[in-house]
Amino acid sequence: NAGVMQNPRHLVRRRGQEARLRCSPMKGHSHVYWYRQLPEEGLKFMVYLQKENIIDESGMPKERFSAEFPKEGPSILRIQQVVRGDSAAYFCASSPLAGYNEQFFGPGTRLTVL
Amino acid sequence: AQSVTQLDSQVPVFEEAPVELRCNYSSSVSVYLFWYVQYPNQGLQLLLKYLSGSTLVESINGFEAEFNKSQTSFHLRKPSVHISDTAEYFCAVSTPSGGYQKVTFGTGTKLQVIP
Numbered sequence: 001n002a003g004v005m006q007n008p009r010h011l012v013r014r015r016g017q018e019a020r021l022r023c024s025p026m027k028g029h030s031h032v033y034w035y036r037q038l039p040e041e042g043l044k045f046m047v048y049l050q051k052e053n054i055i056d057e058s059g060m061p062k063e064r065f066s067a068e069f070p071k072e073g074p075s076i077l078r079i080q081q082v083v084r085g086d087s088a089a090y091f092c093a094s095s096p097l098a099g100y101n102e103q104f105f106g107p108g109t110r111l112t113v114l
Numbered sequence: 115a116q117s118v119t120q121l122d123s124q125v126p127v128f129e130e131a132p133v134e135l136r137c138n139y140s141s142s143v144s145v146y147l148f149w150y151v152q153y154p155n156q157g158l159q160l161l162l163k164y165l166s167g168s169t170l171v172e173s174i175n176g177f178e179a180e181f182n183k184s185q186t187s188f189h190l191r192k193p194s195v196h197i198s199d200t201a202e203y204f205c206a207v208s209t210p211s212g213g214y215q216k217v218t219f220g221t222g223t224k225l226q227v228i229p
Binding site for chain 1 (some may be wrong): 118157212221
């Protein structure tokens with residue numbers, strides 16, 4: 001059973017470009033969580049999605065950031081008009097149930113904004 | 115809202131010496147507790163977790179953590195560290211929130227094992 005997959009693993013963008021980060025949850029998992037890890041900081045919750053629904057986006061910046069988890073395909077975290085402060089590692093996690101006691105993490109996407 | 119405090123940002127320790135990484139949390143509801151390890155440029159790996167039952171939990175590579183409800187702590191210990199334990203360790207607390215488990219992480223402790 002493959003784990004959580006994220007791609008790309010590394011992404012370089014220039015200021016003003018768009019960044020798209022993909023997350024494929026573990027097989028059988030329909031709940032996805034996105035976290036951001038800024039340099040020298042811990043992980044901060046961004047958004048929680050179920051298939052076709054955003055359940056909790058309380059950690060998402062109000063502008064430029066959006067997330068989706070379509071019925072088919074991976075979850076996408078989209079950052080429009082990136083700025084240098086968006087440089088970070090973005091981690092995705094998944095769980096089989098909403099109230100499951102553990103989240104399983106992917107390897108992360110490291111975004112560098114030049 | 116819950117919070118997690120890892121007071122030590124860096125802990126240097128000599129190889130084969132014991133180590134304790136401290137973690138304190140605050141929450142008004144019952145919690146699940148976790149320790150994750152992150153090696154350079156890699157993702158998070160679950161080291162151990164406390165869900166219920168025995169307050170002492172162990173990992174397969176010699177780490178253990180004890181849940182202390184009265185002190186709201188979940189310190190991570192290892193009696194003898196190895197070079198390969200050099201990594202960053204994150205404590206996390208999971209609490210029920212609107213029908214799902216919301217996870218809050220500490221800021222991490224970098225363990226540096228000195229040969």
